[in-house]
Amino acid sequence: xxxxxxxxxxxxxxxxxxxxxxxxxxxxxxxxxxxxxxxxxxxxxxxxxxxxxxxxxxxxxxxxxxxxxxxxxxxxxxx
Numbered sequence: 001x002x003x004x005x006x007x008x009x010x011x012x013x014x015x016x017x018x019x020x021x022x023x024x025x026x027x028x029x030x031x032x033x034x035x036x037x038x039x040x041x042x043x044x045x046x047x048x049x050x051x052x053x054x055x056x057x058x059x060x061x062x063x064x065x066x067x068x069x070x071x072x073x074x075x076x077x078x079x
Contacts, residue, residue, distance in 0.1 A: 044062065
């Protein structure tokens, strides 16, 4: 929690400073995290298609991925 609050404080302090390293790092981290969520979704469907997990597990994990994706998107709304 402390790490997240410190990150938010740094982002707020550098707001409006285009090209600031803190903002660039946060954008890169968010983009990478969103890409990984997409890959996790693909892997999840592969596991279901191979019948290694059932639909209940698929839905539960998809819900968690949806929540994480929303959290990342809310942190930086699309313009």
